[in-house]
Structure formats: C-alpha cells, structure tokens
Amino acid sequence: MKKRKKSFPGKGKWDKAPHYEEAAVKAKKHLGQHFLTDETIAEKIAGTLSFSGYSKVLEIGPGMGVLTKYLLKKDAEIHVIEIDTESVAYLNNKYAELQGRIHEQDFLKYDISEIFGADQYAVTGNFPYNISSQIVFKVLENRHLVPEFSGMFQKEVARRICEKAGSKTYGILSVLTQAFYEAEYLFTVPPSVFNPPPKVDSGVLRLKRRENLSLACNERLFFRVVKTAFGQRRKTLRNSLKSFSLPDNVREDAIFGQRPEQLSTEAFIDLTVKIQPYAIPDQR
Template identity: 55%
Template structure:
C-alpha cells in the first residue's frame, strides 16, 4: 500500500517509473555546481535521483502527508524541506540570492503558473526542467505559425530556450492521468532586455491572442482603439500566431508610440 495517497485537490499524480524519474533528474546534469529546488516532490521518486547525483537539493511541498514521508525516508533533506506553496514563495530568499535551478513532476493544474513564477525570477533561474501535461509542453515549445503557439510560447521564449525532451505515457503514474505528459527544459537565453517596455509587451501579447482568429487590426482595438493610423501597416494584416518575438517587440513599440501620442506625452 502506498504510504501517501495522491490528492485530487492538489493535482497529484505520483510517478512510479524509476527510469523516467532518473531521466528527469538527468536534465540537470550540466548544473551540478548550482543549487536545485524541486517543486512538489510527493514521495520522493525524483528526489532520490537528484540526491544520488549529488545536487545541493531543497524541496518545496504543500502536502503534509508527503512532508512527513520525506522526513522519514530522506534524512539528507533535514532542514531542506520548505512546507509552503511554491507560487507564494519569495524565491530570492530560498538560496540567499544565489542562482538556482528548478525541477519537478509538476501538478497539471498549476504548471503554467509555475513557469510564469519562474519567469518573474528569470535572472535568478538559468534552467527549469520538469514534467507537465503534453499539451502544455507543446504549447510552450511551439514556434510562430503553429496552432499551439500562443501567450505562454511568446512570453517564455522571450527569455528562455525551450526544449521538448520526451513524451511520457499516462501508465507510469498513480493514479494515471487522462492525458499524456512530457518533459521539457527551459534554459535562459542571452537576452538581457526586450528592446521595449516589458509590462506593455506582456499586455500586447495577451491582448493580441485574446482573439487569435482575428487579425491584429481587430484584436488590438482594446488598446489602440478604432482609429489608430498604424493599422495601415502590413503587420496588422497578420494574426497573432504569425508573429515572431521580434515582431511582437515591434508591435509593442508601435503601441507605446501611439499611446504617448494619444495622451500627449
């Protein structure tokens, strides 16, 4: 009998395939010199291999049953278990401001939120790996022109190189999810600035994809209004999934220029 029951309310699906766990741990082999934060270790299937590989490991876990289990079975984690919600953590304090990597078998229901949290600390996290729902992984890794290319693709790829590493069957979990999973790796790119206002960039990307089937001339009206003269430019004939990162930067600069003119700044 499993000592910890997976809780549906926490989106828990415990990995039971040791080979898959070892492969996930291997996604951080190039970062042995850096601390690692594992999100949602559960019963420690991935934890075991991260420790065996010699990583300076700390884990964050919300479920008290799992925390009790980890305390009993992983003495190496003494004083290294953060009993908290990853999404609420100040990641600047976890390793006293030192850069670190993030990994985990992430709960499906918050996987996108986890990656956006990582994005908020992009200058502190050079690499983030882990297992998520296959559909979400495909969306994150998608390029311009793909049907799955969207908000998460653009915002994450602005700062990270995304690798879709391998697909994982639903049969290796307890309980089995209804969908397949996938392991990805996000590695910080060399970009230090976007070339435009980052907050406005996010707003432009989100607004444009809110009506992804329409051209930008229509989808950008909530920001630019009906009478923006720049609508005559070729970029506004495109749909958002056709735009590259550089084109979204250009669109943001156009938006910023128009907003300043509108407000007589």
C-alpha cells in the same frame, strides 16, 4: 524483471521498468497529484539539468521523492517545496540528507528568496497539471535567478510552451516563455507510469535562459500586448489591439494585418516597439 527498451526521447511505449515502492502517501485529487512510479523516467528527468552556472536546485511537488532520489545524487544543493503535509512527513522520514531543505509551502505564494536569497538556482519537478502554467509564469517573474527549468507537464501544455509561430497551439505561454528561454520538448510519458494514472500523456521539457534577458521594448507592455492579442486570436491584430487606441497611420502597418499565431517572439517585440510611443502610462 524485464528490461525496458531504450526510448529517450521516446516515441514508442514504455515497457515494464523499475518502479518506486508502493504508495505510502495517498494521492490527493484536489492537489492534482499523480505520483510517478517509474524510476527510469525519474532518473532521466534528473538528467535534463546541466548544473552549469548554478549549484542549487528547487524541486516543486516532490511527493514521495522518486525524482528527488536522483537529484540527490548530483553535485548540487537540493531543496524541495511541497504543500502536502503527508508528503512532507514522508520525505522527512525517508531522506535524512534533506534535513532543513524540505519547505512546506505553496510555491505560487512563497517568496523563493527566503530559500536562495540572490543565488542562481534551477527549477524542476513533476508538476501538478492544474497549476503548471502558473508555475511557468512565476518562473518567468524570477527569470533573473533561474537559468534552467525542466520537468513534466501535461503533454499538451509542454508542446504549447515549446511550439513555434504558425501553429494553432502556439500562444501566450509560447511567446512569453521563448522571449527569455530556449525551449526544448524532450520526450513523452504515458499515463501507465503514474499512480493514479492521469487521463492524458505527459511531456518533459527543458528551458535554458537566454544570455540577453533584456527585451528591446518595455517588458510590461510586451506582456500586455501578447496577452491582449491572443485574447482574440482569430482576429487580426488591427482588431484585437483596438484597446490601445493607436493612430490610423500606425494601424496601417502590414504587421497589424496578421493574426497573433503568425508572429514570432521577435515579431511581437517589434510590434511592441511600434505601439510603445502611443501607449498610455497605465498600459505600460
């Protein structure tokens, strides 16, 4: 078997690498399943977690466990959450060490405290493209319990999460995620290492929670300001934030002459502070 060239973070093509066993579970289109078959990449994704400050990990959508296999080698308590009944049966048969830690649930609808209580835990996985943004938003809702988050997304989404102000791809996901986490794009993965192969490249990222989880503004209002601003991203903030009915003297501030992609996360916090005294209760 040929050895693949080292490429982490990778810029070139992946050569032939050790692959997981042939599919025993059929990938289901409605679940957005694309099973990773390259064990070398799976091992690298498992290696993106530091296991610092926590001892428990939740893997979302393990499929046939190619990533799970390497997570289980870590000194941590590994849990997996999977909605596909066929995958759950396969995992129960394949990984005896996961007994009692395979949760047949929809991550987006499930209360994770049922698994971990108030304990800190990391989140990782090869995420279905069709719900990856929703997964990020749920992690943000539980950020006080999730110090680290890594995994594989559609490349475009992974880049957007990690993007900085000034880029056309910088948006809601970028600002809200980076308000609470340090975001790092790690490497790109080609379609050829999946079964079935997706039509686009994938990207692996890592998020590490910031030490200070409290924003210097009303957090609910901050989320509303960011989402409203990017709802009309081509307009200046003076126009896109009209629904807040701000006094003219506030709207004359120079920041309102900018477009949302020009504002860093810190600038959005400052913007929210300016708006906060005038926001009606149901806007907060």
